[in-house]
Amino acid sequence: MKKWIAIVLAGAATHAHAQPAAPEDTSPPEAPATPAPAPAPTPQEPVAHANVNAPLYADASRDSKIVYVLSLGEPVSPFEIVGDWSHVKTAKGTGWVLTKFITDPAPKDPYEEHKPAAPPKPARPPDPRVAMPQVWTTPTGWLLPAAVLYSRTGVDTGGAVQSDQRVGLGDVAEFGVSTLDQVRRQTDAMAVPKAIQPYITATFRMGVGEDRLFAGQPGLVLGFRKSFERSLEDHQTRIAELTFVASKHLGKRAAIHFGGAFWDAELQGTGTDVALHDHTVFAVGDQLRPFGGIQVEPIDHAEILVDLGWAPQFCYACTGADQIKLRPELSWGVRYQVADWMALESGVRVPDIGAANLLDAQIFGQVTFTTWALRHAVDDLK
Amino acid sequence: MWLAPTAELPEEGGVLGSVMLDRHGGFAMGAGYGFGGIAELELAIANSDARLCDPCTPLERSTATFRFGAREDDLFEGAPALVLGVEAGFDAHVTGLHATEAYLVATRHVAFVTLHGGVAASATGHDNSAATTLVRPLGGVELTPPKFPKTTLLADVSWQPKFATTAGAMTTSTSELAFAWGVRYQTFPWLAVELAVRHDASAFGDPDVLVRVTGQWGTGTLRAR
Numbered sequence: 259m260k261k262w263i264a265i266v267l268a269g270a271a272t273h274a275h276a277q278p279a280a281p282e283d284t285s286p287p288e289a290p291a292t293p294a295p296a297p298a299p300t301p302q303e304p305v306a307h308a309n310v311n312a313p314l315y316a317d318a319s320r321d322s323k324i325v326y327v328l329s330l331g332e333p334v335s336p337f338e339i340v341g342d343w344s345h346v347k348t349a350k351g352t353g354w355v356l357t358k359f360i361t362d363p364a365p366k367d368p369y370e371e372h373k374p375a376a377p378p379k380p381a382r383p384p385d386p387r388v389a390m391p392q393v394w395t396t397p398t399g400w401l402l403p404a405a406v407l408y409s410r411t412g413v414d415t416g417g418a419v420q421s422d423q424r425v426g427l428g429d430v431a432e433f434g435v436s437t438l439d440q441v442r443r444q445t446d447a448m449a450v451p452k453a454i455q456p457y458i459t460a461t462f463r464m465g466v467g468e469d470r471l472f473a474g475q476p477g478l479v480l481g482f483r484k485s486f487e488r489s490l491e492d493h494q495t496r497i498a499e500l501t502f503v504a505s506k507h508l509g510k511r512a513a514i515h516f517g518g519a520f521w522d523a524e525l526q527g528t529g530t531d532v533a534l535h536d537h538t539v540f541a542v543g544d545q546l547r548p549f550g551g552i553q554v555e556p557i558d559h560a561e562i563l564v565d566l567g568w569a570p571q572f573c574y575a576c577t578g579a580d581q582i583k584l585r586p587e588l589s590w591g592v593r594y595q596v597a598d599w600m601a602l603e604s605g606v607r608v609p610d611i612g613a614a615n616l617l618d619a620q621i622f623g624q625v626t627f628t629t630w631a632l633r634h635a636v637d638d639l640k
Numbered sequence: 641m642w643l644a645p646t647a648e649l650p651e652e653g654g655v656l657g658s659v660m661l662d663r664h665g666g667f668a669m670g671a672g673y674g675f676g677g678i679a680e681l682e683l684a685i686a687n688s689d690a691r692l693c694d695p696c697t698p699l700e701r702s703t704a705t706f707r708f709g710a711r712e713d714d715l716f717e718g719a720p721a722l723v724l725g726v727e728a729g730f731d732a733h734v735t736g737l738h739a740t741e742a743y744l745v746a747t748r749h750v751a752f753v754t755l756h757g758g759v760a761a762s763a764t765g766h767d768n769s770a771a772t773t774l775v776r777p778l779g780g781v782e783l784t785p786p787k788f789p790k791t792t793l794l795a796d797v798s799w800q801p802k803f804a805t806t807a808g809a810m811t812t813s814t815s816e817l818a819f820a821w822g823v824r825y826q827t828f829p830w831l832a833v834e835l836a837v838r839h840d841a842s843a844f845g846d847p848d849v850l851v852r853v854t855g856q857w858g859t860g861t862l863r864a865r
Contacts, residue, residue, distance in 0.1 A: 616740045
């Protein structure tokens with residue numbers, strides 16, 4: 259037994275002596291342990307980049323120890339800014355660098371996250387459809403909404419160009435300037451009447467919208483239109499018209515317009531000076547005329563419109579009450595709402611339906627634009 | 641059709657275009673636009689319809705036509721399509737020749753036959769004379785054999801403007817009967833090719849042969865949805 263113990267002990271001693279000696283460590287002494295590198299900026303953290311090889315300091319001072327030198331383009335994550343210095347986190351640690359040496363130094367404001375979000379602006383409701391202030395040649399009892407701009411331009415087979423520009427004023431009035439081709443002249447009673455164009459007029463209308471005063475009340479508008487003096491063929495002419503018109507919707511797809519006009523017109527030339535208000539030549543009844551129109555929408559966005567109005571006709575070589583006449587004008591056509599802000603219109607206009615002259619018929623095409631842009635700009639300013 | 645209008649209107653926002661040539665060098669070009677499916681405005685230039693006599697030569701005219709109406713069965717079940725149209729020239733202030741036509745025409749499909757019929761009031765004149773107004777019927781028929789759905793046989797009759805001069809001075813204007821017949825082949829849903837023969841009353845023995853290409857496309861709408 260003692261012999262086995264001695265052998266085991268000898269074996270253990272031999273094993274102890276047989277262990278190879280640890281190799282002599284010849285490597286240089288280990289550098290002091292460096293702090294564990296900070297994790298690289300995460301994709302959610304704001305990232306800037308060094309725009310030069312900039313030193314990263316331990317403190318926000320050039321006198322402090324340099325941690326290491328940032329390489330050009332090295333990503334850093336700024337999380338604090340003090341004066342000209344940014345406290346950043348890099349893949350190799352944290353430190354301070356002059357803010358001018360990094361791009362987009364926008365550290366997250368810890369308070370910004372907790373700031374309550376601004377309430378979203380309420381969405382603007384869609385603009386309502388504009389009720390047109392004009393049928394074809396006659397006005398309606400509807401006014402343009404405040405600050406809404408209206409523009410209509412057309413041509414016809416008589417070679418005339420018409421234009422009408424208006425703006426709504428405070429939902430109770432509107433102002434406009436237009437060029438007409440409805441005013442006609444004859445050199446004598448047998449000559450074919452021809453349009454005087456362009457004939458420029460200015461219009462002011464004011465009134466009350468439908469159902470504003472009481473239920474079932476039609477739209478009511480008082481309007482005045484006056485022309486600039488027009489010289490042609492050694493004659494000067496002027497016109498003015500005072501209108502009062504009522505308009506009423508009949509259900510959702512039809513409307514009717516009815517009104518009266520008080521006209522004045524003047525013709526001056528060599529040996530001629532006559533006006534409708536001259537009651538030695540004309541009667542008051544020669545100045546008064548009814549007018550009206552209807553509109554029907556059989557299909558969505560397509561309306562059929564018919565109206566009957568009046569227009570002055572001057573006769574240079576005529577005498578007495580034949581020098582100025584008001585002639586009835588019948589128009590019919592279709593308005594097609596291509597877009598909410600644009601309508602294409604076309605139809606037929608007979609300048610003197612009383613003469614029943616088919617050759618007088620003109621075909622016209624026009625485009626109408628309406629815009630709420632000015633109204634929106636004014637509302638936004640408020 | 642070739643001479644007589646029909647009561648068929650283009651669809652909403654539809655654009656029509658046509659070009660026609662005949663063996664005498666006559667031509668006609670037109671473009672139309674559909675207003676909401678209930679109206680159409682068409683602009684055309686042609687020298688194949690109106691004539692200036694004597695001797696008779698083609699008279700080139702630029703015209704605009706406004707048509708509006710109701711489609712088949714819109715008014716009541718079984719109602720034909722109805723269209724009221726007016727055609728006017730817009731170069732009369734240059735040429736001094738006036739020709740305006742107003743018409744009311746109805747169209748009805750019956751099996752594979754389409755019938756067109758109506759009445760037209762035509763007024764012709766020139767600056768130095770009173771207008772001449774005539775009221776005349778117009779009509780046409782189309783036959784699409786069921787075995788050949790892309791092929792249509794057509795025939796129509798109408799009156800065309802005619803101006804007459806005497807010793808270089810304008811004296812009379814009237815309308816002259818014309819008759820045309822031929823075939824239309826619908827090459828594509830949007831394109832058709834037509835071939836026809838036209839007879840004018842004053843030259844019935846010397847007919848004209850004409851070919852026409854007609855296209856129709858939709859343009860949609862800009863309206864907010």
